[in-house]
Amino acid sequence: MTGAQLEMPGMPRRLFPATPSKLATFSDCPRRYRFAYLDRPSPPKGPPWAHNSVGSAVHAALRSWWELPAHERTPRAARQLLYGHWSDAGFADAEQSATWRARAAGWLDEYVPTLDPDDEPAGTERQVAATTERLAITGRVDRIDLRTGDDGDELVVVDYKTGRHPSTEDDARGSPALALYVLGVRRTLRRPCSRVELHHLPSGTVAAFEHTDRSLANHVRRAEDVAADITAATAAREEGAADDEAFPPVPGQQCGWCDFRSSCPTGRAAAPPRETWSFLPT
Structure with a gap:
């Protein structure tokens, strides 16, 4: 029974549970959306990416920095927090990881002095x-x-x-x-x-x-349009449509770094794989 069939006459419309990443995934590639949100168990993901490791460490350091008492919110503290959150995942080797850790610490050295440590965020x-x-x-x-x-x-x-x-x-x-x-x-x-x-x-x-x-x-209108497409594709699959008919792949250069590349012959044929450190900022 589909979600549409479960709705009773006169009942409010069922809201689609949406996150920005969920909507973006379907817009980029419906097959990738199926792999990530519908198939269980989900296909295995590829290796981690170095640029994601950098971004995660910087975000975590800044979050932790704001959790410190105001008088401890210094550039040195931000650097130490970055070191504590750092991961080598996705880098070519330990030397490349260390180079990027130092570069990310330099970003914080420049950014943190622009913040007022006494100005508590909401x-x-x-x-x-x-x-x-x-x-x-x-x-x-x-x-x-x-x-x-x-x-x-x-x-x-x-x-x-x-x-x-x-x-x-x-x-x-x-x-x-x-x-x-x-x-x-x-x-x-x-x-x-x-x-x-x-x-x-x-x-x-x-x-x-x-x-x-x-x-x-x-x-909002565009997001609701994407959600409507997801709902229609999901209903079609539940009613017997083939997976690739309901959630077709969208091949392109982005297939070179898709997390589900190993499970997608179409993606592997569309683009060569990228090195896991190839998206580090220059």
């Missing part, structure tokens, strides 16, 4: 949630700042980035995840929130955008 690694007409949205925000502006206090969504390229205003405006986080922050913390910021630590730059009701509505 949240770090904060889980937020909201609902729309069709979605039950959840997500985890790197940091939520409380800023005072001309119109009073407002919350700001801050997302740390450690990738190759500095973030742009287009990135901030076009990010579905940041837009959904704004909705989640508004609903969870019950305060105004419109501004999103991408803090790119390697370059020390900040890209920002002020969302409007219209821009948020556009993001």
